[in-house]
Amino acid sequence: MSRRNRHEEHEEHADESWLLPYSDLMTLLLALFIVLYAASSINISKLDQLSEAFNSAFSAGLGVLDKSALIESDDEASKSQKQRHEELGLKVEQEKLKQQEQENLEKLKKELDQYIKKNGLVTQLETQLNQSQLMITIRDNALFASGSAAVKPSAQQLAVAIGVMLQKYPDFEILVSGHTDNQPINTREFANNWELSSQRALNFMQVLLQNSSFDPKNFSFIGYGEYRPVDTNDTEAGRAKNRRVEVSILRKYTDNSATDTVVSAISEDLNAPAASAATTTAN
Known part of the structure:
Protein backbone atom coordinates (compact mmCIF):
# COMPACT_ATOMS: atom_id res chain seq x y z
CA MET A 1 0.00 0.00 0.00
CA SER A 2 2.79 2.33 0.85
CA ARG A 3 4.51 1.57 -2.45
CA ARG A 4 1.35 2.46 -4.38
CA ASN A 5 1.00 5.76 -2.64
CA ARG A 6 4.58 6.64 -3.35
CA HIS A 7 4.07 5.83 -7.04
CA GLU A 8 1.01 8.05 -7.34
CA GLU A 9 2.80 10.90 -5.71
CA HIS A 10 5.59 10.54 -8.28
CA GLU A 11 3.09 10.81 -11.18
CA GLU A 12 1.52 13.98 -9.84
CA HIS A 13 4.91 15.75 -10.00
CA ALA A 14 5.69 15.09 -13.70
CA ASP A 15 8.60 16.95 -15.45
CA GLU A 16 7.37 20.33 -16.98
CA SER A 17 10.67 21.59 -18.33
CA TRP A 18 9.36 21.34 -21.91
CA LEU A 19 7.22 24.41 -21.29
CA LEU A 20 10.25 26.72 -21.47
CA PRO A 21 11.26 26.01 -25.09
CA TYR A 22 7.62 25.89 -26.04
CA SER A 23 7.04 29.39 -24.69
CA ASP A 24 10.16 30.63 -26.47
CA LEU A 25 8.92 29.12 -29.72
CA MET A 26 5.53 30.79 -29.36
CA THR A 27 7.22 34.12 -28.65
CA LEU A 28 9.33 33.79 -31.80
CA LEU A 29 6.27 32.87 -33.86
CA LEU A 30 4.44 35.93 -32.55
CA ALA A 31 7.38 38.17 -33.43
CA LEU A 32 7.51 36.63 -36.91
CA PHE A 33 3.82 37.31 -37.53
CA ILE A 34 4.25 40.91 -36.35
CA VAL A 35 7.19 41.44 -38.80
CA LEU A 36 5.23 39.87 -41.66
CA TYR A 37 2.27 42.10 -40.96
CA ALA A 38 4.46 45.18 -40.86
CA ALA A 39 6.12 44.18 -44.15
CA SER A 40 2.77 43.67 -45.82
CA SER A 41 1.79 47.34 -45.14
CA ILE A 42 4.99 48.97 -46.59
CA ASN A 43 4.57 52.18 -48.68
CA ILE A 44 4.73 50.80 -52.22
CA SER A 45 5.04 54.27 -53.80
CA LYS A 46 8.13 55.10 -51.78
CA LEU A 47 9.61 51.75 -52.66
CA ASP A 48 9.05 52.49 -56.36
CA GLN A 49 10.67 55.93 -56.03
CA LEU A 50 13.68 54.40 -54.32
CA SER A 51 13.90 51.76 -57.03
CA GLU A 52 13.81 54.43 -59.78
CA ALA A 53 16.49 56.42 -58.00
CA PHE A 54 18.76 53.38 -57.85
CA ASN A 55 18.12 52.54 -61.51
CA SER A 56 18.92 56.13 -62.53
CA ALA A 57 22.13 56.15 -60.53
CA PHE A 58 23.33 52.81 -61.88
CA SER A 59 22.42 53.53 -65.52
CA ALA A 60 24.25 56.89 -65.40
CA GLY A 61 27.34 55.25 -64.00
CA LEU A 62 27.07 57.19 -60.75
CA GLY A 63 27.42 56.12 -57.14
CA VAL A 64 24.35 55.32 -55.08
CA LEU A 65 25.17 58.16 -52.72
CA ASP A 66 25.89 60.65 -55.50
CA LYS A 67 23.82 63.66 -54.44
CA SER A 68 23.90 65.31 -57.85
CA GLU A 87 21.64 81.46 -75.25
CA LEU A 88 19.32 80.72 -78.16
CA GLY A 89 17.38 83.94 -77.58
CA LEU A 90 20.66 85.89 -77.42
CA LYS A 91 21.85 84.38 -80.71
CA VAL A 92 18.55 85.16 -82.41
CA GLU A 93 18.65 88.75 -81.19
CA GLN A 94 22.29 89.13 -82.28
CA LEU A 134 32.54 100.19 -94.77
CA MET A 135 35.58 102.16 -95.96
CA ILE A 136 35.53 105.48 -97.81
CA THR A 137 38.88 106.17 -99.48
CA ILE A 138 39.64 109.79 -100.43
CA ARG A 139 42.74 110.69 -102.49
CA ASP A 140 44.89 113.28 -100.80
CA ASN A 141 44.80 115.69 -103.79
CA ALA A 142 41.07 116.02 -103.21
CA LEU A 143 41.67 117.13 -99.62
CA PHE A 144 45.09 118.74 -99.18
CA ALA A 145 47.76 120.68 -100.98
CA SER A 146 51.12 118.94 -101.36
CA GLY A 147 52.92 118.68 -98.01
CA SER A 148 50.03 120.38 -96.19
CA ALA A 149 47.50 119.09 -93.65
CA ALA A 150 45.03 121.97 -94.07
CA VAL A 151 41.73 120.73 -95.54
CA LYS A 152 40.86 122.53 -98.78
CA PRO A 153 37.59 124.56 -98.76
CA SER A 154 36.17 122.31 -101.47
CA ALA A 155 37.11 119.27 -99.41
CA GLN A 156 35.31 120.72 -96.39
CA GLN A 157 32.11 120.67 -98.43
CA LEU A 158 32.85 117.02 -99.24
CA ALA A 159 33.32 116.26 -95.54
CA VAL A 160 30.04 117.98 -94.72
CA ALA A 161 28.23 115.94 -97.39
CA ILE A 162 29.71 112.71 -96.06
CA GLY A 163 28.72 113.74 -92.53
CA VAL A 164 25.11 114.32 -93.59
CA MET A 165 24.92 110.76 -94.88
CA LEU A 166 26.68 109.33 -91.81
CA GLN A 167 24.46 111.14 -89.32
CA LYS A 168 21.57 108.83 -90.21
CA TYR A 169 23.48 106.07 -88.43
CA PRO A 170 24.82 107.72 -85.25
CA ASP A 171 25.68 104.49 -83.39
CA PHE A 172 28.53 103.47 -85.68
CA GLU A 173 32.13 104.02 -84.62
CA ILE A 174 34.19 106.02 -87.13
CA LEU A 175 37.95 105.68 -87.62
CA VAL A 176 39.76 108.24 -89.78
CA SER A 177 43.23 107.13 -90.91
CA GLY A 178 45.89 109.08 -92.79
CA HIS A 179 48.43 107.62 -95.26
CA THR A 180 51.34 109.03 -97.27
CA ASP A 181 53.79 107.80 -99.89
CA ASN A 182 57.40 106.99 -99.03
CA GLN A 183 58.85 110.31 -100.12
CA PRO A 184 60.59 111.76 -97.05
CA ALA A 191 59.29 116.19 -89.13
CA ASN A 192 58.20 113.03 -90.95
CA ASN A 193 55.34 111.30 -92.75
CA TRP A 194 53.88 109.97 -89.49
CA GLU A 195 53.18 113.47 -88.27
CA LEU A 196 51.80 114.56 -91.65
CA SER A 197 49.44 111.59 -91.95
CA SER A 198 48.26 111.97 -88.34
CA GLN A 199 47.55 115.68 -88.70
CA ARG A 200 45.66 115.15 -91.94
CA ALA A 201 43.47 112.46 -90.32
CA LEU A 202 42.84 114.71 -87.31
CA ASN A 203 41.96 117.75 -89.41
CA PHE A 204 39.51 115.83 -91.59
CA MET A 205 37.90 114.24 -88.52
CA GLN A 206 37.44 117.68 -86.97
CA VAL A 207 35.60 118.84 -90.08
CA LEU A 208 33.28 115.83 -89.76
CA LEU A 209 32.68 116.66 -86.10
CA GLN A 210 31.41 120.11 -86.98
CA ASN A 211 28.16 118.22 -87.50
CA SER A 212 26.48 118.51 -84.08
CA SER A 213 24.60 115.24 -84.64
CA PHE A 214 27.76 113.25 -84.01
CA ASP A 215 28.99 112.05 -80.62
CA PRO A 216 32.79 112.62 -80.48
CA LYS A 217 33.27 109.49 -78.36
CA ASN A 218 32.49 107.42 -81.48
CA GLY A 223 48.34 108.10 -88.79
CA TYR A 224 50.09 105.26 -90.62
CA GLY A 225 52.59 107.37 -92.55
CA GLU A 226 54.05 105.45 -95.49
CA TYR A 227 53.72 102.00 -93.91
CA ARG A 228 50.33 100.86 -95.29
CA PRO A 229 50.70 101.33 -99.07
CA VAL A 230 48.01 100.06 -101.44
CA ASP A 231 50.23 100.39 -104.52
CA THR A 232 53.86 100.63 -105.48
CA ASN A 233 55.87 103.70 -104.50
CA ASP A 234 58.09 103.27 -107.54
CA THR A 235 55.78 105.24 -109.83
CA GLU A 236 54.02 108.57 -109.54
CA ALA A 237 50.63 106.92 -110.13
CA GLY A 238 51.31 104.41 -107.36
CA ARG A 239 52.45 107.08 -104.92
CA ALA A 240 49.31 109.09 -105.69
CA LYS A 241 47.16 106.12 -104.68
CA ASN A 242 49.11 105.69 -101.46
CA ARG A 243 48.50 109.30 -100.42
CA ARG A 244 44.99 109.07 -99.03
CA VAL A 245 42.60 109.44 -96.11
CA GLU A 246 40.33 106.54 -95.18
CA VAL A 247 37.07 106.95 -93.27
CA SER A 248 36.07 103.56 -91.84
CA ILE A 249 32.56 102.89 -90.50
CA LEU A 250 33.20 99.94 -88.22
CA ARG A 251 30.87 97.01 -87.73
CA LYS A 252 29.73 96.00 -84.26
CA TYR A 253 28.57 92.52 -85.29
CA THR A 254 31.08 90.48 -87.25
CA ASP A 255 31.84 86.84 -88.00
CA ASN A 256 34.55 85.16 -85.94
CA SER A 257 36.95 85.15 -88.87
CA ALA A 258 36.41 88.87 -89.40
CA THR A 259 36.82 89.51 -85.70
CA ASP A 260 40.15 87.66 -85.69
CA THR A 261 41.28 89.83 -88.61
CA VAL A 262 40.36 93.01 -86.76
CA VAL A 263 42.10 91.82 -83.58
CA SER A 264 45.22 90.98 -85.57
CA ALA A 265 45.15 94.41 -87.18
CA ILE A 266 44.81 96.09 -83.80
CA SER A 267 47.71 94.04 -82.45
CA GLU A 268 49.85 95.14 -85.39
CA ASP A 269 48.89 98.75 -84.71
CA LEU A 270 49.89 98.48 -81.07
CA ASN A 271 53.21 96.88 -81.97
CA ALA A 272 54.04 99.34 -84.76
CA PRO A 273 55.74 102.57 -83.63
CA ALA A 274 54.01 104.48 -86.42
CA ALA A 275 50.57 103.62 -85.22
CA SER A 276 51.24 103.76 -81.50
CA ALA A 277 52.83 107.17 -81.77
CA ALA A 278 50.08 108.66 -83.87
CA THR A 279 46.84 107.10 -82.59
CA THR A 280 44.48 109.39 -80.68
CA THR A 281 40.79 109.32 -79.76
CA ALA A 282 38.66 112.42 -80.16
CA ASN A 283 37.87 114.26 -76.93
Missing part, protein backbone atom coordinates in the same frame (compact mmCIF):
# COMPACT_ATOMS: atom_id res chain seq x y z
CA ALA A 69 22.35 62.23 -59.46
CA LEU A 70 19.77 61.36 -56.82
CA ILE A 71 18.68 64.78 -55.57
CA GLU A 72 19.80 67.60 -57.81
CA SER A 73 19.44 66.00 -61.26
CA ASP A 74 16.05 67.62 -61.92
CA ASP A 75 17.24 71.06 -60.80
CA GLU A 76 20.37 70.88 -62.95
CA ALA A 77 18.37 69.76 -65.97
CA SER A 78 16.00 72.69 -65.47
CA LYS A 79 18.87 75.16 -65.15
CA SER A 80 20.62 73.73 -68.21
CA GLN A 81 17.44 73.99 -70.27
CA LYS A 82 16.88 77.57 -69.12
CA GLN A 83 20.47 78.46 -70.03
CA ARG A 84 20.06 76.95 -73.50
CA HIS A 85 16.89 78.98 -74.04
CA GLU A 86 18.66 82.18 -72.98
CA GLU A 95 21.46 87.78 -85.73
CA LYS A 96 18.66 90.33 -86.06
CA LEU A 97 21.02 93.16 -85.08
CA LYS A 98 23.68 91.85 -87.44
CA GLN A 99 21.20 91.73 -90.30
CA GLN A 100 19.98 95.25 -89.55
CA GLU A 101 23.58 96.49 -89.46
CA GLN A 102 24.28 94.87 -92.83
CA GLU A 103 21.21 96.53 -94.34
CA ASN A 104 22.24 99.94 -92.94
CA LEU A 105 25.77 99.65 -94.31
CA GLU A 106 24.54 98.56 -97.73
CA LYS A 107 22.11 101.48 -97.81
CA LEU A 108 24.84 103.92 -96.76
CA LYS A 109 27.25 102.58 -99.40
CA LYS A 110 24.57 103.02 -102.06
CA GLU A 111 23.99 106.64 -101.02
CA LEU A 112 27.74 107.35 -101.06
CA ASP A 113 28.19 105.75 -104.48
CA GLN A 114 25.32 107.79 -105.88
CA TYR A 115 26.85 110.99 -104.44
CA ILE A 116 30.27 110.14 -105.91
CA LYS A 117 28.84 109.43 -109.34
CA LYS A 118 26.54 112.48 -109.32
CA ASN A 119 29.38 114.85 -108.44
CA GLY A 120 31.98 113.32 -110.77
CA LEU A 121 34.26 112.15 -107.94
CA VAL A 122 34.86 108.63 -109.19
CA THR A 123 38.62 109.22 -109.56
CA GLN A 124 38.90 110.79 -106.11
CA LEU A 125 36.62 108.69 -103.90
CA GLU A 126 35.69 105.04 -103.67
CA THR A 127 33.83 102.84 -101.19
CA GLN A 128 34.41 99.25 -100.11
CA LEU A 129 32.20 97.10 -97.85
CA ASN A 130 33.75 94.03 -96.22
CA GLN A 131 33.26 91.86 -93.14
CA SER A 132 34.70 94.42 -90.74
CA GLN A 133 33.82 97.87 -92.10
CA ILE A 185 59.36 115.03 -95.59
CA ASN A 186 61.12 117.27 -93.11
CA THR A 187 59.61 120.73 -92.83
CA ARG A 188 59.17 123.24 -90.06
CA GLU A 189 55.63 121.91 -89.56
CA PHE A 190 56.17 118.16 -90.00
CA PHE A 219 35.33 109.04 -83.47
CA SER A 220 39.05 108.34 -83.50
CA PHE A 221 41.97 108.97 -85.86
CA ILE A 222 45.29 107.33 -86.64
Whole structure:
Protein backbone atom coordinates (compact mmCIF):
# COMPACT_ATOMS: atom_id res chain seq x y z
CA MET A 1 0.00 0.00 0.00
CA SER A 2 2.79 2.33 0.85
CA ARG A 3 4.51 1.57 -2.45
CA ARG A 4 1.35 2.46 -4.38
CA ASN A 5 1.00 5.76 -2.64
CA ARG A 6 4.58 6.64 -3.35
CA HIS A 7 4.07 5.83 -7.04
CA GLU A 8 1.01 8.05 -7.34
CA GLU A 9 2.80 10.90 -5.71
CA HIS A 10 5.59 10.54 -8.28
CA GLU A 11 3.09 10.81 -11.18
CA GLU A 12 1.52 13.98 -9.84
CA HIS A 13 4.91 15.75 -10.00
CA ALA A 14 5.69 15.09 -13.70
CA ASP A 15 8.60 16.95 -15.45
CA GLU A 16 7.37 20.33 -16.98
CA SER A 17 10.67 21.59 -18.33
CA TRP A 18 9.36 21.34 -21.91
CA LEU A 19 7.22 24.41 -21.29
CA LEU A 20 10.25 26.72 -21.47
CA PRO A 21 11.26 26.01 -25.09
CA TYR A 22 7.62 25.89 -26.04
CA SER A 23 7.04 29.39 -24.69
CA ASP A 24 10.16 30.63 -26.47
CA LEU A 25 8.92 29.12 -29.72
CA MET A 26 5.53 30.79 -29.36
CA THR A 27 7.22 34.12 -28.65
CA LEU A 28 9.33 33.79 -31.80
CA LEU A 29 6.27 32.87 -33.86
CA LEU A 30 4.44 35.93 -32.55
CA ALA A 31 7.38 38.17 -33.43
CA LEU A 32 7.51 36.63 -36.91
CA PHE A 33 3.82 37.31 -37.53
CA ILE A 34 4.25 40.91 -36.35
CA VAL A 35 7.19 41.44 -38.80
CA LEU A 36 5.23 39.87 -41.66
CA TYR A 37 2.27 42.10 -40.96
CA ALA A 38 4.46 45.18 -40.86
CA ALA A 39 6.12 44.18 -44.15
CA SER A 40 2.77 43.67 -45.82
CA SER A 41 1.79 47.34 -45.14
CA ILE A 42 4.99 48.97 -46.59
CA ASN A 43 4.57 52.18 -48.68
CA ILE A 44 4.73 50.80 -52.22
CA SER A 45 5.04 54.27 -53.80
CA LYS A 46 8.13 55.10 -51.78
CA LEU A 47 9.61 51.75 -52.66
CA ASP A 48 9.05 52.49 -56.36
CA GLN A 49 10.67 55.93 -56.03
CA LEU A 50 13.68 54.40 -54.32
CA SER A 51 13.90 51.76 -57.03
CA GLU A 52 13.81 54.43 -59.78
CA ALA A 53 16.49 56.42 -58.00
CA PHE A 54 18.76 53.38 -57.85
CA ASN A 55 18.12 52.54 -61.51
CA SER A 56 18.92 56.13 -62.53
CA ALA A 57 22.13 56.15 -60.53
CA PHE A 58 23.33 52.81 -61.88
CA SER A 59 22.42 53.53 -65.52
CA ALA A 60 24.25 56.89 -65.40
CA GLY A 61 27.34 55.25 -64.00
CA LEU A 62 27.07 57.19 -60.75
CA GLY A 63 27.42 56.12 -57.14
CA VAL A 64 24.35 55.32 -55.08
CA LEU A 65 25.17 58.16 -52.72
CA ASP A 66 25.89 60.65 -55.50
CA LYS A 67 23.82 63.66 -54.44
CA SER A 68 23.90 65.31 -57.85
CA ALA A 69 22.35 62.23 -59.46
CA LEU A 70 19.77 61.36 -56.82
CA ILE A 71 18.68 64.78 -55.57
CA GLU A 72 19.80 67.60 -57.81
CA SER A 73 19.44 66.00 -61.26
CA ASP A 74 16.05 67.62 -61.92
CA ASP A 75 17.24 71.06 -60.80
CA GLU A 76 20.37 70.88 -62.95
CA ALA A 77 18.37 69.76 -65.97
CA SER A 78 16.00 72.69 -65.47
CA LYS A 79 18.87 75.16 -65.15
CA SER A 80 20.62 73.73 -68.21
CA GLN A 81 17.44 73.99 -70.27
CA LYS A 82 16.88 77.57 -69.12
CA GLN A 83 20.47 78.46 -70.03
CA ARG A 84 20.06 76.95 -73.50
CA HIS A 85 16.89 78.98 -74.04
CA GLU A 86 18.66 82.18 -72.98
CA GLU A 87 21.64 81.46 -75.25
CA LEU A 88 19.32 80.72 -78.16
CA GLY A 89 17.38 83.94 -77.58
CA LEU A 90 20.66 85.89 -77.42
CA LYS A 91 21.85 84.38 -80.71
CA VAL A 92 18.55 85.16 -82.41
CA GLU A 93 18.65 88.75 -81.19
CA GLN A 94 22.29 89.13 -82.28
CA GLU A 95 21.46 87.78 -85.73
CA LYS A 96 18.66 90.33 -86.06
CA LEU A 97 21.02 93.16 -85.08
CA LYS A 98 23.68 91.85 -87.44
CA GLN A 99 21.20 91.73 -90.30
CA GLN A 100 19.98 95.25 -89.55
CA GLU A 101 23.58 96.49 -89.46
CA GLN A 102 24.28 94.87 -92.83
CA GLU A 103 21.21 96.53 -94.34
CA ASN A 104 22.24 99.94 -92.94
CA LEU A 105 25.77 99.65 -94.31
CA GLU A 106 24.54 98.56 -97.73
CA LYS A 107 22.11 101.48 -97.81
CA LEU A 108 24.84 103.92 -96.76
CA LYS A 109 27.25 102.58 -99.40
CA LYS A 110 24.57 103.02 -102.06
CA GLU A 111 23.99 106.64 -101.02
CA LEU A 112 27.74 107.35 -101.06
CA ASP A 113 28.19 105.75 -104.48
CA GLN A 114 25.32 107.79 -105.88
CA TYR A 115 26.85 110.99 -104.44
CA ILE A 116 30.27 110.14 -105.91
CA LYS A 117 28.84 109.43 -109.34
CA LYS A 118 26.54 112.48 -109.32
CA ASN A 119 29.38 114.85 -108.44
CA GLY A 120 31.98 113.32 -110.77
CA LEU A 121 34.26 112.15 -107.94
CA VAL A 122 34.86 108.63 -109.19
CA THR A 123 38.62 109.22 -109.56
CA GLN A 124 38.90 110.79 -106.11
CA LEU A 125 36.62 108.69 -103.90
CA GLU A 126 35.69 105.04 -103.67
CA THR A 127 33.83 102.84 -101.19
CA GLN A 128 34.41 99.25 -100.11
CA LEU A 129 32.20 97.10 -97.85
CA ASN A 130 33.75 94.03 -96.22
CA GLN A 131 33.26 91.86 -93.14
CA SER A 132 34.70 94.42 -90.74
CA GLN A 133 33.82 97.87 -92.10
CA LEU A 134 32.54 100.19 -94.77
CA MET A 135 35.58 102.16 -95.96
CA ILE A 136 35.53 105.48 -97.81
CA THR A 137 38.88 106.17 -99.48
CA ILE A 138 39.64 109.79 -100.43
CA ARG A 139 42.74 110.69 -102.49
CA ASP A 140 44.89 113.28 -100.80
CA ASN A 141 44.80 115.69 -103.79
CA ALA A 142 41.07 116.02 -103.21
CA LEU A 143 41.67 117.13 -99.62
CA PHE A 144 45.09 118.74 -99.18
CA ALA A 145 47.76 120.68 -100.98
CA SER A 146 51.12 118.94 -101.36
CA GLY A 147 52.92 118.68 -98.01
CA SER A 148 50.03 120.38 -96.19
CA ALA A 149 47.50 119.09 -93.65
CA ALA A 150 45.03 121.97 -94.07
CA VAL A 151 41.73 120.73 -95.54
CA LYS A 152 40.86 122.53 -98.78
CA PRO A 153 37.59 124.56 -98.76
CA SER A 154 36.17 122.31 -101.47
CA ALA A 155 37.11 119.27 -99.41
CA GLN A 156 35.31 120.72 -96.39
CA GLN A 157 32.11 120.67 -98.43
CA LEU A 158 32.85 117.02 -99.24
CA ALA A 159 33.32 116.26 -95.54
CA VAL A 160 30.04 117.98 -94.72
CA ALA A 161 28.23 115.94 -97.39
CA ILE A 162 29.71 112.71 -96.06
CA GLY A 163 28.72 113.74 -92.53
CA VAL A 164 25.11 114.32 -93.59
CA MET A 165 24.92 110.76 -94.88
CA LEU A 166 26.68 109.33 -91.81
CA GLN A 167 24.46 111.14 -89.32
CA LYS A 168 21.57 108.83 -90.21
CA TYR A 169 23.48 106.07 -88.43
CA PRO A 170 24.82 107.72 -85.25
CA ASP A 171 25.68 104.49 -83.39
CA PHE A 172 28.53 103.47 -85.68
CA GLU A 173 32.13 104.02 -84.62
CA ILE A 174 34.19 106.02 -87.13
CA LEU A 175 37.95 105.68 -87.62
CA VAL A 176 39.76 108.24 -89.78
CA SER A 177 43.23 107.13 -90.91
CA GLY A 178 45.89 109.08 -92.79
CA HIS A 179 48.43 107.62 -95.26
CA THR A 180 51.34 109.03 -97.27
CA ASP A 181 53.79 107.80 -99.89
CA ASN A 182 57.40 106.99 -99.03
CA GLN A 183 58.85 110.31 -100.12
CA PRO A 184 60.59 111.76 -97.05
CA ILE A 185 59.36 115.03 -95.59
CA ASN A 186 61.12 117.27 -93.11
CA THR A 187 59.61 120.73 -92.83
CA ARG A 188 59.17 123.24 -90.06
CA GLU A 189 55.63 121.91 -89.56
CA PHE A 190 56.17 118.16 -90.00
CA ALA A 191 59.29 116.19 -89.13
CA ASN A 192 58.20 113.03 -90.95
CA ASN A 193 55.34 111.30 -92.75
CA TRP A 194 53.88 109.97 -89.49
CA GLU A 195 53.18 113.47 -88.27
CA LEU A 196 51.80 114.56 -91.65
CA SER A 197 49.44 111.59 -91.95
CA SER A 198 48.26 111.97 -88.34
CA GLN A 199 47.55 115.68 -88.70
CA ARG A 200 45.66 115.15 -91.94
CA ALA A 201 43.47 112.46 -90.32
CA LEU A 202 42.84 114.71 -87.31
CA ASN A 203 41.96 117.75 -89.41
CA PHE A 204 39.51 115.83 -91.59
CA MET A 205 37.90 114.24 -88.52
CA GLN A 206 37.44 117.68 -86.97
CA VAL A 207 35.60 118.84 -90.08
CA LEU A 208 33.28 115.83 -89.76
CA LEU A 209 32.68 116.66 -86.10
CA GLN A 210 31.41 120.11 -86.98
CA ASN A 211 28.16 118.22 -87.50
CA SER A 212 26.48 118.51 -84.08
CA SER A 213 24.60 115.24 -84.64
CA PHE A 214 27.76 113.25 -84.01
CA ASP A 215 28.99 112.05 -80.62
CA PRO A 216 32.79 112.62 -80.48
CA LYS A 217 33.27 109.49 -78.36
CA ASN A 218 32.49 107.42 -81.48
CA PHE A 219 35.33 109.04 -83.47
CA SER A 220 39.05 108.34 -83.50
CA PHE A 221 41.97 108.97 -85.86
CA ILE A 222 45.29 107.33 -86.64
CA GLY A 223 48.34 108.10 -88.79
CA TYR A 224 50.09 105.26 -90.62
CA GLY A 225 52.59 107.37 -92.55
CA GLU A 226 54.05 105.45 -95.49
CA TYR A 227 53.72 102.00 -93.91
CA ARG A 228 50.33 100.86 -95.29
CA PRO A 229 50.70 101.33 -99.07
CA VAL A 230 48.01 100.06 -101.44
CA ASP A 231 50.23 100.39 -104.52
CA THR A 232 53.86 100.63 -105.48
CA ASN A 233 55.87 103.70 -104.50
CA ASP A 234 58.09 103.27 -107.54
CA THR A 235 55.78 105.24 -109.83
CA GLU A 236 54.02 108.57 -109.54
CA ALA A 237 50.63 106.92 -110.13
CA GLY A 238 51.31 104.41 -107.36
CA ARG A 239 52.45 107.08 -104.92
CA ALA A 240 49.31 109.09 -105.69
CA LYS A 241 47.16 106.12 -104.68
CA ASN A 242 49.11 105.69 -101.46
CA ARG A 243 48.50 109.30 -100.42
CA ARG A 244 44.99 109.07 -99.03
CA VAL A 245 42.60 109.44 -96.11
CA GLU A 246 40.33 106.54 -95.18
CA VAL A 247 37.07 106.95 -93.27
CA SER A 248 36.07 103.56 -91.84
CA ILE A 249 32.56 102.89 -90.50
CA LEU A 250 33.20 99.94 -88.22
CA ARG A 251 30.87 97.01 -87.73
CA LYS A 252 29.73 96.00 -84.26
CA TYR A 253 28.57 92.52 -85.29
CA THR A 254 31.08 90.48 -87.25
CA ASP A 255 31.84 86.84 -88.00
CA ASN A 256 34.55 85.16 -85.94
CA SER A 257 36.95 85.15 -88.87
CA ALA A 258 36.41 88.87 -89.40
CA THR A 259 36.82 89.51 -85.70
CA ASP A 260 40.15 87.66 -85.69
CA THR A 261 41.28 89.83 -88.61
CA VAL A 262 40.36 93.01 -86.76
CA VAL A 263 42.10 91.82 -83.58
CA SER A 264 45.22 90.98 -85.57
CA ALA A 265 45.15 94.41 -87.18
CA ILE A 266 44.81 96.09 -83.80
CA SER A 267 47.71 94.04 -82.45
CA GLU A 268 49.85 95.14 -85.39
CA ASP A 269 48.89 98.75 -84.71
CA LEU A 270 49.89 98.48 -81.07
CA ASN A 271 53.21 96.88 -81.97
CA ALA A 272 54.04 99.34 -84.76
CA PRO A 273 55.74 102.57 -83.63
CA ALA A 274 54.01 104.48 -86.42
CA ALA A 275 50.57 103.62 -85.22
CA SER A 276 51.24 103.76 -81.50
CA ALA A 277 52.83 107.17 -81.77
CA ALA A 278 50.08 108.66 -83.87
CA THR A 279 46.84 107.10 -82.59
CA THR A 280 44.48 109.39 -80.68
CA THR A 281 40.79 109.32 -79.76
CA ALA A 282 38.66 112.42 -80.16
CA ASN A 283 37.87 114.26 -76.93
